[in-house]
Amino acid sequence: MTLAGRAVQAAGARWRRRVADRAADVTGTLAGRALLVLAPHPDDETFGCGALIARARAAGSPVTVAVATDGARSTASARLSPAGLARLRTGELHAACAALGVTDVLQLGFPDGGLTDRRDALTTRLRGLYRDLRPEYVLLPCRQDAHPDHRALHEAALAAGPPRALAYPVWAWFEAPVFPAAAAADRVALWAWAAARSGWLRVPTGPYLAAKREAVSAYLSQTTNLTGEPGWSHLDPRFVAAFLGPHEVFRPA
Ligand SMILES: [Zn+2]
Numbered sequence: 001m002t003l004a005g006r007a008v009q010a011a012g013a014r015w016r017r018r019v020a021d022r023a024a025d026v027t028g029t030l031a032g033r034a035l036l037v038l039a040p041h042p043d044d045e046t047f048g049c050g051a052l053i054a055r056a057r058a059a060g061s062p063v064t065v066a067v068a069t070d071g072a073r074s075t076a077s078a079r080l081s082p083a084g085l086a087r088l089r090t091g092e093l094h095a096a097c098a099a100l101g102v103t104d105v106l107q108l109g110f111p112d113g114g115l116t117d118r119r120d121a122l123t124t125r126l127r128g129l130y131r132d133l134r135p136e137y138v139l140l141p142c143r144q145d146a147h148p149d150h151r152a153l154h155e156a157a158l159a160a161g162p163p164r165a166l167a168y169p170v171w172a173w174f175e176a177p178v179f180p181a182a183a184a185a186d187r188v189a190l191w192a193w194a195a196a197r198s199g200w201l202r203v204p205t206g207p208y209l210a211a212k213r214e215a216v217s218a219y220l221s222q223t224t225n226l227t228g229e230p231g232w233s234h235l236d237p238r239f240v241a242a243f244l245g246p247h248e249v250f251r252p253a
Contacts, residue, residue, distance in 0.1 A: 008178050009238060010087055015177040015194060019021075020247040023202035029057075030203065034062045036135035038157050040115065040149040041071045042093035043219045048168035049139050050212035053203035057101030058208070064104040064133055065097055068122065068153050069112040070242070074222065075233035082127045088221050096215035115152035122153065125159035135163065138253060142167035144193050146175065146182060156253060166201065167253035173244045202247040209244065216240060 001009070031220045039045035045053065045065045056063050064159065070086035081181060097105045102142055108125055110118050130138070140157040141150040150170065152221065158165060169176075177194040179187055216223065223240055 008180055011240070012176065016173065016242060016245065017078060019200050019249055020199060020202055020245065023200035023247065023249050025203070026201045026250070027203050030056070030137060031059065032061055033135065033136040035067045036129065036133055037063065037137060037139045038141070038153060039067045040141055040147065040153045041069055041074070041111055041112065042067050042089045043071070043096070043216075043222050044141060044150070044170050045139075046100070046212065046215040046219065047168050047240075048141065048173075049248060050096075050215050050243075052203050052248055053100045053137070054208035054211035054215075055203065055206075060106070063100075063102050063208070064103050064106060064129075064135070065093075065185075066106040066107045066108060066129060067093060068110045068115055068117055069149060070107060070109070071112050073112040076231050077227055077229055079227045079229060085221065089219075091149060091174050092219045095218035099211055099214040099218060101211070113149060115156070119152050119156050119159075122156040123159045126157055126162075130160060138162035138165045139250070140165055140167055142169045142251065142253070143171060144172035144176075144190055144195040145212065146171045146179075154253070162253075163205050165253040166250040168248065168250050173249070174239050193231065199251050201250045201252070203250075204247050205245070209246075213244060216244070217244040220223060 037045045037049055037053060053063050071089040072082040072086035096103060110122060115122060138157060141154050143151050143154040175181060179190045182190055220226055222235055225234055
């Protein structure tokens, strides 16, 4: 890695520690609550809230994980069709959720990469889920995540009128505080978000980090080069490591 790359990584690690240190612990507030965890793609629920989910399930609290897309477009592959990749990721999702103690897993069937165009239909679907499941807290991706599906799910989840909502960062958690890939027009708002001294919330991963690790390890298609193809797109090990720290963090949405 270049010197500049190493400096960006070090700044990210420092930023994550600082955010977690100054966050308010909401473990007690969330204890015993019925949770609905909304994920754009299979794996976001685990990276963003895996330990929180495992903690809630260990205490007997109801948790439903609803995944908007099947993740069919996470990589190009000559060996695996998009439908094959979707089947694989569905299997990984169920294995990961089992590791976290969750059996209530819903796949909403929206196209991977297509949530922005389907925001109204997604909002309608989520409104129905809130009505049927009656969650006390909805966990949703934060709008600072650079992926358009994450932003679209954030917006739809709020437009659907959640009871109480907490946003969890995925891409933004890894890319802050520098946001090297962000569009210049977004950067000032992202820097302001990363610099906010108040408003951060945290839940320690504690003894539930082991279940989170097990759930992460179910996602081999996302964390390894599964087929060995040079074009197989997968997550950087430093990305994965950023989510296996002592806390998960949230902000009120
Ligand atoms: Zn995602």
